[in-house]
Amino acid sequence: MDYPKIVEMVPPDKWAPLSEELIGVILGAKNDDKIPNNIANTILMDMKTGKSSTKQGLTLLMEVAVVSDPEKTIIALGDMQLLKAAAEIIQGA
Numbered sequence: 146m147d148y149p150k151i152v153e154m155v156p157p158d159k160w161a162p163l164s165e166e167l168i169g170v171i172l173g174a175k176n177d178d179k180i181p182n183n184i185a186n187t188i189l190m191d192m193k194t195g196k197s198s199t200k201q202g203l204t205l206l207m208e209v210a211v212v213s214d215p216e217k218t219i220i221a222l223g224d225m226q227l228l229k230a231a232a233e234i235i236q237g238a
Contacts, residue, residue: 146208163221163222179213
């Protein structure tokens with residue numbers, strides 16, 4: 146799946162709210178054991194430094210959220226009216 150392409154579909158003014166939504170999806174996922182420690186550490190560092198709402202940070206969050214809980218990721222995108230991004234994930238699944 147082309148996560149950078151999906152993030153390109155998100156308007157920059159929605160990056161911060163989407164970042165928070167995706168972090169919520171990841172934290173609520175029952176499959177958190179699928180997230181390698183180095184990726185989890187990168188996400189934590191990005192959150193701490195404010196990089197989680199950048200294009201690069203959002204791309205990582207999107208990938209981890211889709212792997213952790215694709216259904217909740219799609220719901221979060223739909224709730225934010227990011228229907229093209231949600232459709233891209235559905236097609237890639």
